[in-house]
Amino acid sequence: MRPKANEKEWAEAVKRFLKAELKRAGVTYAELAERLKKHGLKEETEASVTSKLNRGTFAATFFMACLAALELDGLRLEDI
Numbered sequence: 001m002r003p004k005a006n007e008k009e010w011a012e013a014v015k016r017f018l019k020a021e022l023k024r025a026g027v028t029y030a031e032l033a034e035r036l037k038k039h040g041l042k043e044e045t046e047a048s049v050t051s052k053l054n055r056g057t058f059a060a061t062f063f064m065a066c067l068a069a070l071e072l073d074g075l076r077l078e079d080i
Contacts, residue, residue: 011057017080019053041061
């Protein structure tokens with residue numbers, strides 16, 4: 001992994017990573033929203049998840065909850 005030069009590049013990389021993991025797991029945005037509710041993000045909807053992932057900017061808490069909802073065992077920066 002080459003170092004990310006700026007915040008925009010990091011945001012794009014994280015967005016691509018999450019979208020790829022959702023696809024790999026066969027999880028839709030609607031299903032992710034439901035899973036996030038089980039991890040404490042009660043206000044998430046399909047529309048809010050779609051917006052955040054399309055925009056590519058979101059809180060670290062959202063990112064961490066997504067990792068938990070997808071039941072990912074580990075994450076290396078090289079994966080992003």
